[in-house]
Amino acid sequence: MTRKFFLPALFLTVLICPVASAQTxxxxxxxxxxxxxxxxxxxxxxxxxxxxxxxxxxxNAPVTIITKRPNLARVEISLQIGPYVEAYDGRTAWRINPLxxxxxxxxxxxxxARDILETADMEGPLVDYRRKGHKMELLGREKVEGVDAYKLxxxxxxxxxxxxxxxxxTHLEVKQVTKRLDHGVEIEVEVYYGDYKSVGGIIIAxxxxxxxxxxxxxxxxxxxxxxxxxxxxxxFKMPIxxxxxxR
Numbered sequence: 001m002t003r004k005f006f007l008p009a010l011f012l013t014v015l016i017c018p019v020a021s022a023q024t025x026x027x028x029x030x031x032x033x034x035x036x037x038x039x040x041x042x043x044x045x046x047x048x049x050x051x052x053x054x055x056x057x058x059x060n061a062p063v064t065i066i067t068k069r070p071n072l073a074r075v076e077i078s079l080q081i082g083p084y085v086e087a088y089d090g091r092t093a094w095r096i097n098p099l100x101x102x103x104x105x106x107x108x109x110x111x112x113a114r115d116i117l118e119t120a121d122m123e124g125p126l127v128d129y130r131r132k133g134h135k136m137e138l139l140g141r142e143k144v145e146g147v148d149a150y151k152l153x154x155x156x157x158x159x160x161x162x163x164x165x166x167x168x169x170t171h172l173e174v175k176q177v178t179k180r181l182d183h184g185v186e187i188e189v190e191v192y193y194g195d196y197k198s199v200g201g202i203i204i205a206x207x208x209x210x211x212x213x214x215x216x217x218x219x220x221x222x223x224x225x226x227x228x229x230x231x232x233x234x235x236f237k238m239p240i241x242x243x244x245x246x247r
Contacts, residue, residue: 025138028150031171037202045069045122045202047231052206052222063220065119072236073120086116087236093117094238105238111181133157144174145192172196172203187212199225 033039047068054063054077062078074087082098086108093113094105108116139151142165149165156162165175173193180189195207204225210218 025136028138028166028171032166032173035171035203037198041201042123044228046228048122049226049229049231050222051224052220054218054220056218065222066231066235067119067122068231068233068236069122071120071122072231072233073116074236075116075119087238088113088116088120089233089236089238090120092238104241107238114180139163141168147174149174170196173205195221200227202227 033042036042048066050065052063054061059077059079061080064074064076064078066072066074071090072088074085077084079098082103083096084098085094085096085105087094093108093116095108095112095116096103096105134157135155137153137155139153142149142151144165148168150168152164152166154162154164160178163177164173165177166172167174175193176191178189178191179186181187190211192209192211193205193207194209195205196203197206198204204222206222206225208218208220208222209216
């Protein structure tokens with residue numbers, strides 16, 4: 001594995017929408033919404049700011065994850081050689097990656113931008129999923145780490161497939177499975193969600209563990225979450241490169 005960060009998104013409202021025609025699925029979605037704090041509280045969220053620590057391949061660093069409606073996101077990892085940043089300002093996805101020897105911002109697209117765009121979608125892809133051209137199926141139940149879970153298959157308009165696993169008892173997410181390209185090689189990434197805590201009546205996962213081929217490749221531990229704090233839109237905008245400023 002190369003040093004590719006799987007950007008954690010606050011798993012708040014990934015299932016806030018009426019889905020499928022089967023009553024069993026509709027009931028599951030309603031229970032998931034209630035488990036996270038209820039529709040009224042969830043829809044009142046305008047911004048989130050989470051701070052914590054991220055561990056990956058010898059890196060142990062502070063991380064800050066900021067999202068703001070309608071579709072803004074910034075993830076910053078404070079490395080010793082300089083901050084690693086990925087952000088989206090609603091139009092442009094960009095990155096600063098000192099791990100590749102550069103401290104200049106650069107635009108990113110396609111596969112490279114996928115994680116930050118997903119982070120920017122505060123409500124997740126299932127909200128208005130039919131209007132967005134997505135499809136969703138309930139595939140049944142599976143055991144996840146010894147826990148009974150409902151298995152949902154989400155097929156995005158792009159063709160990307162996600163499998164989301166919902167605890168049958170708590171109705172909170174326990175795992176999501178997606179595929180990613182790592183330097184041209186397709187890998188399957190499993191993200192496990194845990195350490196759920198209440199923040200202002202909203203139930204949020206504070207632990208994210210990414211695994212590839214059964215091996216842990218990244219751990220994210222959230223220490224603090226702020227909801228609806230004042231966030232300046234400018235932090236999401238790509239800064240001007242140093243050489244351009246000097247012209």
